[in-house]
Amino acid sequence: MFRVSLLSLRNLALASVALLVGGFALVFFYAPNDADQGFIQKIFYLHVPLALCALGGFIAAAVHAIRHLRSGDPVHDARAYVSIHISIIFGLAVLVTGSIWARASWGKWWVWDEPTLVSFLIVFLLYATYYPLRFAIEDRDRQARYASVFAITAGAFVPLNFIAVRMAESLVHPRTFATAEGGMPGEMWLTFAVAIAGMALLWVTLVRFELMAKSARARISRVRRALDAEAPSAAPSRIAPAVPSRAGAG
Amino acid sequence: MVSQVASVHGEPGAVASRPAPAAVRAAGLGRSYGEVVALRDVSFELAAGATLCVLGPNGSGKTTLVRILATLLRPSQGSVEVLGAELPRRAWRARGRIGLVGHEPLLYRDLTVGENLAFHARLHGVDRGGERIGELLAAVRMERRAGEPVRNLSAGMAQRVAVCRAVLHRPDLLLLDEPRSHLDPQAAGLVEPLIGAGAGATRVLVSHDPGWALAESERALVLAAGGTVAYQGPASGVSPGDARAAYEGSRP
Amino acid sequence: MSAFRVILAKDLRVELRTLQSVPAMALFALTAFVLFRFGLDRESLDGSLAAGVILATVLFAAILAVNRLFVAEREEGGFDAIRLAPVDPAALFAAKAVALVAYLVVLEAIALPAFGFLFLDDWAGLLPLAGVLLLADAGIAAVGVLVSAIGVHSRARELIVPLLLLPLLVPVMIAAAGAAEPLLAAGGPDYDGVGRWIAMLALYDAVFLAIGYAVYDFLLED
Numbered sequence: 001m002f003r004v005s006l007l008s009l010r011n012l013a014l015a016s017v018a019l020l021v022g023g024f025a026l027v028f029f030y031a032p033n034d035a036d037q038g039f040i041q042k043i044f045y046l047h048v049p050l051a052l053c054a055l056g057g058f059i060a061a062a063v064h065a066i067r068h069l070r071s072g073d074p075v076h077d078a079r080a081y082v083s084i085h086i087s088i089i090f091g092l093a094v095l096v097t098g099s100i101w102a103r104a105s106w107g108k109w110w111v112w113d114e115p116t117l118v119s120f121l122i123v124f125l126l127y128a129t130y131y132p133l134r135f136a137i138e139d140r141d142r143q144a145r146y147a148s149v150f151a152i153t154a155g156a157f158v159p160l161n162f163i164a165v166r167m168a169e170s171l172v173h174p175r176t177f178a179t180a181e182g183g184m185p186g187e188m189w190l191t192f193a194v195a196i197a198g199m200a201l202l203w204v205t206l207v208r209f210e211l212m213a214k215s216a217r218a219r220i221s222r223v224r225r226a227l228d229a230e231a232p233s234a235a236p237s238r239i240a241p242a243v244p245s246r247a248g249a250g
Numbered sequence: 251m252v253s254q255v256a257s258v259h260g261e262p263g264a265v266a267s268r269p270a271p272a273a274v275r276a277a278g279l280g281r282s283y284g285e286v287v288a289l290r291d292v293s294f295e296l297a298a299g300a301t302l303c304v305l306g307p308n309g310s311g312k313t314t315l316v317r318i319l320a321t322l323l324r325p326s327q328g329s330v331e332v333l334g335a336e337l338p339r340r341a342w343r344a345r346g347r348i349g350l351v352g353h354e355p356l357l358y359r360d361l362t363v364g365e366n367l368a369f370h371a372r373l374h375g376v377d378r379g380g381e382r383i384g385e386l387l388a389a390v391r392m393e394r395r396a397g398e399p400v401r402n403l404s405a406g407m408a409q410r411v412a413v414c415r416a417v418l419h420r421p422d423l424l425l426l427d428e429p430r431s432h433l434d435p436q437a438a439g440l441v442e443p444l445i446g447a448g449a450g451a452t453r454v455l456v457s458h459d460p461g462w463a464l465a466e467s468e469r470a471l472v473l474a475a476g477g478t479v480a481y482q483g484p485a486s487g488v489s490p491g492d493a494r495a496a497y498e499g500s501r502p
Numbered sequence: 503m504s505a506f507r508v509i510l511a512k513d514l515r516v517e518l519r520t521l522q523s524v525p526a527m528a529l530f531a532l533t534a535f536v537l538f539r540f541g542l543d544r545e546s547l548d549g550s551l552a553a554g555v556i557l558a559t560v561l562f563a564a565i566l567a568v569n570r571l572f573v574a575e576r577e578e579g580g581f582d583a584i585r586l587a588p589v590d591p592a593a594l595f596a597a598k599a600v601a602l603v604a605y606l607v608v609l610e611a612i613a614l615p616a617f618g619f620l621f622l623d624d625w626a627g628l629l630p631l632a633g634v635l636l637l638a639d640a641g642i643a644a645v646g647v648l649v650s651a652i653g654v655h656s657r658a659r660e661l662i663v664p665l666l667l668l669p670l671l672v673p674v675m676i677a678a679a680g681a682a683e684p685l686l687a688a689g690g691p692d693y694d695g696v697g698r699w700i701a702m703l704a705l706y707d708a709v710f711l712a713i714g715y716a717v718y719d720f721l722l723e724d
Binding site for chain 1: 645655659670673676698699717
């Protein structure tokens with residue numbers, strides 16, 4: 001994982017920028033306007049990919065957490081931590097874009113009958129407790145372990161939550177993606193596909209970037225500690241996972 | 251009285267006549283909490299039926315070592331084997347054969363003495379637990395307090411009950427972390443047959459009183475700041491006096 | 503198996519002797535009813551309002567019990583005692599979960615009649631509601647034990663526990679309220695459509711009981 005060379009990270013970043021820019025171009029110039037909602041519907045090309053990537057990220061975090069518990073290797077804890085971090089940021093963007101859409105479509109800043117939005121609010125509230133939880137446990141190993149248990153529990157929670165919220169909507173607002181002819185035309189599918197791909201790459205890029213930054217910071221502080229063995233070093237971040245060097249636990 | 255208590259632990263002779271593979275073996279044992287190193291490169295061997303005393307100032311890692319041997323804590327480095335079970339993977343094999351007297355009496359304050367001991371007896375699957383509990387309480391002169399909630403006991407009484415709890419299931423290995431704390435000499439004498447050298451179990455004894463501990467033990471391990479200062483066993487040739495001096499010298 | 507029974511018996515005995523959870527939950531529920539009466543400015547409730555009031559009350563009362571679930575283990579080194587014994591850590595999880603369900607059932611035995619007395623014109627829906635609540639209790643217990651165990655070693659645990667527990671219980675609220683609403687309808691209980699909410703509750707219970715069983719070891723070790 002930490003063998004990722006700068007070249008590969010740069011490629012990822014370039015690819016995601018390219019796809020996103022391409023995607024936005026498609027959104028504005030290629031995809032047709034939605035029959036019901038008109039131009040504002042185009043925010044969905046942002047909202048839905050963000051949502052899918054955030055959800056995928058939470059599931060990925062749960063998978064990393066499972067691997068962390070099984071192996072005890074803090075690398076997986078670091079990956080889970082960063083995955084949740086980026087997904088929460090994406091989740092915030094989901095709520096903001098959803099709110100903008102609600103305002104533009106319905107005149108209110110929030111609608112309760114959009115199940116994705118409501119589910120996201122709940123999921124966001126849950127994952128936001130990840131940080132106070134880590135902060136509240138002082139022992140590093142235990143902190144990582146409990147955080148992993150949380151990530152697994154929350155990961156299982158996400159689909160259940162979506163099902164429950166969906167069931168609660170007696171009137172599911174039709175999130176239509178249709179032109180006047182009805183159905184979702186090929187242009188919309190393509191734009192969607194590009195937008196999702198771009199957002200997914202962005203997510204992966206951000207996660208890798210943050211992991212590399214953490215790894216570098218950890219290595220620097222390890223070297224610094226080795227150099228001034230007697231001098232007290234600056235306390236490492238209390239809630240970020242301890243990222244090991246490739247050679248093994250410092 | 252002595253013969254009555256000897257039957258509580260089985261015949262000491264039977265234990266001594268068996269050949270003695272190491273009951274506890276540690277090699278390069280280490281434990282860290284994040285950046286803090288509590289134990290570093292500790293190695294020793296303890297034969298079955300023998301006693302190891304662990305000495306050292308506060309913060310030297312004695313309690314950490316005891317908790318690792320009790321299978322309550324996972325080692326960070328090195329290997330450790332307790333009663334033939336490699337920790338932490340095979341810890342389940344050793345559980346139920348270890349008795350721990352620690353800093354906490356491990357008793358529920360809202361339950362009575364009898365209820366606490368019955369709980370532990372059932373948890374460990376002790377046969378005829380009621381009889382055994384009665385025997386042990388009588389041995390430490392607490393039988394009349396069996397119906398009293400633990401919260402009403404003095405520290406010394408609670409410690410005596412804790413000792414009963416520790417030996418209830420006839421463990422092969424006794425881990426004694428300052429077992430005489432809160433005990434006056436008379437009470438210490440009462441628990442002696444249960445957890446003393448004559449009890450027949452392999453013992454790891456942590457104490458702040460090096461004189462008494464060394465006299466009881468075949469081996470001594472002196473720790474300071476998580477590392478070994480001295481280890482006296484047949485192989486290393488460090489005399490009890492040297493171990494004591496090292497301990498005195500290592501105190502801050 | 504018997505370790506589960508031993509630990510459960512111990513927990514129930516301690517609770518009976520100290521009464522540290524159930525009376526507080528019951529008092530809380532009654533006070534909450536009064537708050538709701540004035541907050542909603544309603545003297546009688548039915549349908550979705552009734553469902554919301556009773557469920558919100560039960561969920562918040564559950565927090566009180568969840569906070570206290572591991573107090574004895576935490577303060578008296580009880581974890582060590584149980585871990586030293588040759589018992590499966592899952593026995594501890596199961597025993598605590600069943601104990602929590604027991605506390606909730608006793609709470610409901612007090613709160614449901616009180617609720618009927620204070621707010622309902624028609625008591626016919628209370629018995630089926632009790633059944634729905636039992637299913638909800640299992641889900642509350644599954645996540646409650648997990649969250650409580652996480653809280654044992656945390657600072658500010660009285661804050662962490664509600665913060666973690668309430669979002670996790672949203673699906674329970676949705677499903678239980680969905681089932682309770684027709685049961686408490688003004689004209690008498692209506693059993694139409696309750697089935698799918700029961701199914702949702704059952705699914706939630708199954709998922710979190712399974713997860714709790716799977717991860718519990720990792721919460722217990724040091």
